[in-house]
Amino acid sequence: MKSLKSGLIVLGSFVLLFLGACSNATQENNSASNTESSTAANTSKTETTKSHGKIEHSDKEHSHGGQVVESGQYHLELVSEKEGNNSHLDFIIEKGEKHEEVPNAKVTAQVQLPDGTQKTLDFKYDAQNKVYTAALPGNAPGQYPVKVTADVGGEKVDGRFTVNQ
Numbered sequence: 001m002k003s004l005k006s007g008l009i010v011l012g013s014f015v016l017l018f019l020g021a022c023s024n025a026t027q028e029n030n031s032a033s034n035t036e037s038s039t040a041a042n043t044s045k046t047e048t049t050k051s052h053g054k055i056e057h058s059d060k061e062h063s064h065g066g067q068v069v070e071s072g073q074y075h076l077e078l079v080s081e082k083e084g085n086n087s088h089l090d091f092i093i094e095k096g097e098k099h100e101e102v103p104n105a106k107v108t109a110q111v112q113l114p115d116g117t118q119k120t121l122d123f124k125y126d127a128q129n130k131v132y133t134a135a136l137p138g139n140a141p142g143q144y145p146v147k148v149t150a151d152v153g154g155e156k157v158d159g160r161f162t163v164n165q
Contacts, residue, residue, distance in 0.1 A: 066090070069159035075099055076159035078148060080136070087136040087163060091123055093150050106151040107132045111163075114142030123148075141165050 066079030079090040089109070093102045107123035123132035136144070144163040149156060 066092075067161045069161070071157050071159055074102075074150075074152075074157045076148065076150070076157065078146065078159070078161040078163075079131075080163045082139075082165070083135075085137070085139045087139075087165065089121070089123070089134045089136055089146075089163070090129075091132040091134070091148055091150075092130070093132070093152070093157070095152075101130050102150075102152055103127065103130070104153070105132070105157075108149055109134065110147045110149075111136060112145045113138065114140050114144065114165075136163065139165060 066077045069076045073096055075092075075094040077092040079092070081088045081090075091107055091109075093105055093107070094100060095102050103125055105125075107125075109121040109123065111119045111121060113119060119136075121134040121136065123134045125131075126133050142165055144165065146161045146163055148159045148161065150158075
């Protein structure tokens with residue numbers, strides 16, 4: 001009877017060691033897999049940043065200091081400046097690699113205010129400055145998600161931006 005108990009204890013110990021070893025191997029494999037995935041993700045981010053950096057670098061001459069979105073063949077940019085109790089918004093839309101101005105678009109924006117309400121803004125074209133302008137009334141602090149839609153000869157072009165107050 002003593003030898004049977006000793007045998008079961010020894011067998012149980014080996015089973016526990018075996019399960020522990022398998023468990024560690026699985027964790028090491030998962031860790032290695034996660035490391036490889038993380039490295040691949042970081043590489044992708046780096047490559048994206050590098051290629052995006054090239055785009056931004058080559059577009060610096062066309063930038064007006066705002067948030068830029070490339071949508072197909074269009075370069076969209078939203079510049080916001082605080083003016084008293086309002087924010088002045090300038091929207092620039094340019095077409096093609098040469099960034100040709102687009103003076104004939106109908107531009108509107110859907111703005112979500114910090115309290116959750118939606119506001120629609122109609123932009124007017126300022127031919128002298130070659131920008132579309134609108135005023136965002138109010139000065140409540142927070143982030144204002146903005147979806148700008150430009151209708152260029154029946155073609156809809158959208159860009160999403162954030163205005164911080």
